[in-house]
Amino acid sequence: AALPAPDTAGLAAVLKSAVAQGAPGALARIDDRGRAHLVTRGVADRATGRALSTDDRFRVGSVTKTFSAVVLLQLVDEHRLVLDAPVNRYLPGLLPDDRITVRHVLGHRSGLYDYTNDMFASSVSGFEAVRTKVFTYRQLVALSLKKPRTNAPDAAYAYSNTNFVVAGLLIEKLTGQSVRTAYRNRIIEPLKLADTFYVHPDTAIPGRYARGYLTPDTAGAPLVDATAQTVSWAQSAGAIISSARDLDVFYSALLKGKLMSAARLAEMERFTPVNSTTAYGLGLRRRDLSCGVSVYGHTGAVQGYYTYAFGTKDGSRSLTAMANTSNNGKVLDTLAGALESAFCGKR
Ligand SMILES: CC1(C)S[C@@H]2[C@H](NC(=O)CCCC[C@H](NC(=O)C[NH3+])C(=O)[O-])C(=O)N2[C@H]1C(=O)[O-]
Numbered sequence: 001a002a003l004p005a006p007d008t009a010g011l012a013a014v015l016k017s018a019v020a021q022g023a024p025g026a027l028a029r030i031d032d033r034g035r036a037h038l039v040t041r042g043v044a045d046r047a048t049g050r051a052l053s054t055d056d057r058f059r060v061g062s063v064t065k066t067f068s069a070v071v072l073l074q075l076v077d078e079h080r081l082v083l084d085a086p087v088n089r090y091l092p093g094l095l096p097d098d099r100i101t102v103r104h105v106l107g108h109r110s111g112l113y114d115y116t117n118d119m120f121a122s123s124v125s126g127f128e129a130v131r132t133k134v135f136t137y138r139q140l141v142a143l144s145l146k147k148p149r150t151n152a153p154d155a156a157y158a159y160s161n162t163n164f165v166v167a168g169l170l171i172e173k174l175t176g177q178s179v180r181t182a183y184r185n186r187i188i189e190p191l192k193l194a195d196t197f198y199v200h201p202d203t204a205i206p207g208r209y210a211r212g213y214l215t216p217d218t219a220g221a222p223l224v225d226a227t228a229q230t231v232s233w234a235q236s237a238g239a240i241i242s243s244a245r246d247l248d249v250f251y252s253a254l255l256k257g258k259l260m261s262a263a264r265l266a267e268m269e270r271f272t273p274v275n276s277t278t279a280y281g282l283g284l285r286r287r288d289l290s291c292g293v294s295v296y297g298h299t300g301a302v303q304g305y306y307t308y309a310f311g312t313k314d315g316s317r318s319l320t321a322m323a324n325t326s327n328n329g330k331v332l333d334t335l336a337g338a339l340e341s342a343f344c345g346k347r
Pocket residue numbers: 060061062063116120121122123124126159161214238298299300301302303304326327328
């Protein structure tokens with residue numbers, strides 16, 4: 001059935017609420033069968049008052065996880081990786097349990113503890129302690145392995161950044177290239193994503209970008225400009241920089257089957273229920289909206305930036321929404337309303 005027209009007035013109201021709840025700015029872009037709808041609110045830079053533009057680049061956080069999953073699923077298509085093989089077959093001795101497979105890692109079913117739970121228990125001091133640090137993947141995995149696993153392999157879904165750090169190690173081992181090269185050769189250049197970069201460990205965002213502001217844990221304390229950071233704590237789990245246009249192109253191309261075989265996309269879309277309205281596949285989230293439409297993509301939360309990037313099953317319509325703050329649950333929840341406006345239309 002054809003989707004209702006996007007509700008751009010509703011979208012503007014969502015962004016207005018996000019700004020009222022503490023985001024300096026918020027943006028949204030819908031690409032609907034070649035037609036773009038652009039909405040913005042507030043500022044990209046609190047110091048200069050520059051208005052936020054939908055052209056501004058930003059840190060996408062865990063939307064990066066879909067990029068990493070795409071590379072690995074392409075390697076499965078190339079018969080260079082077996083999804084149900086143990087991770088330790090490719091990275092001997094990395095993990096303490098040979099039963100943990102590549103599929104478990106990409107579906108957050110490995111049980112590997114998420115080291116960011118400790119790293120960011122205190123939001124601002126945790127961020128300041130790592131914002132210029134450069135970690136190796138193995139240092140991050142070691143942080144995780146200091147803690148007990150959350151579940152036996154495949155026994156449960158438990159979101160963990162550690163899983164996509166392991167994915168980065170797999171990408172580098174199997175391609176013999178950096179994840180930066182793998183993203184560029186396999187996704188960024190083929191799709192001509194001119195605003196999409198992996199610059200780790202550089203802290204600067206190339207070109208024109210929105211500054212990002214971390215909301216402190218203490219109510220009323222000033223926002224912290226979190227724009228400059230290595231994102232080395234996340235890397236292949238969260239360090240990509242992109243734009244609303246590029247993420248719409250990326251998820252539309254993915255969902256249209258342009259990035260891997262139909263068989264592999266079907267594997268990516270085998271979903272584990274997370275709660276009543278969301279499910280997780282392989283580096284891909286499904287969100288079931290109030291109007292019965294399901295959308296596919298990923299969310300992101302990195303210091304200074306919240307992102308929603310989702311598309312319809314056939315990739316004909318995609319939406320990216322971003323607010324340039326984080327650690328603000330009200331803004332994260334409000335921004336989810338952009339999905340309803342974009343895909344369910346006027347209510
Ligand atoms: C599951 C999520 C929302 S969290 C996960 C990942 N981001 C992180 O793990 C960073 C967490 C710390 C971010 C920080 N929060 C704190 O410091 C809280 N003490 C903030 O908000 O700036 C990402 O991105 N994912 C989102 C996803 O996949 O949707």
